[in-house]
Amino acid sequence: MTKITFIEADGTRHETDAEAGATVMETAIMNAVPGIVAECGGACTCATCHVYVDKEWEETVGGPSAMEEDMLDFAFEVKPSSRLSCQIKVKDELDGLVVHVPGRQG
Numbered sequence: 855m856t857k858i859t860f861i862e863a864d865g866t867r868h869e870t871d872a873e874a875g876a877t878v879m880e881t882a883i884m885n886a887v888p889g890i891v892a893e894c895g896g897a898c899t900c901a902t903c904h905v906y907v908d909k910e911w912e913e914t915v916g917g918p919s920a921m922e923e924d925m926l927d928f929a930f931e932v933k934p935s936s937r938l939s940c941q942i943k944v945k946d947e948l949d950g951l952v953v954h955v956p957g958r959q960g
């Protein structure tokens with residue numbers, strides 16, 4: 855199991871156990887983390903699964919693909935640490951990952 859912590863805009867923390875092979879978005883949905891809407895179900899066509907990767911984790915997680923970057927144009931308040939959580943696959947190296955949920959989604 856890979857531990858992933860979601861932190862809401864108001865500071866509420868959700869510590870979850872993610873399954874390898876799932877995505878960070880699927881982990882949020884399975885654990886009823888508020889603020890991850892995921893309208894398109896992970897097809898990278900909605901940008902409502904937007905998260906900010908914690909500073910400590912940006913390098914390990916890496917940046918978005920070109921397709922994801924195009925979709926991020928539709929998200930609110932995009933920052934350099936922005937990612938679409940449906941495009942981040944859970945793997946062992948991400949054990950302890952912290953992501954921040956924006957105050958609102960597109």
Ligand code: FES
Nearest residue numbers: 896898900901940
């Ligand atoms: S769930 Fe729609 S882009 Fe991630």
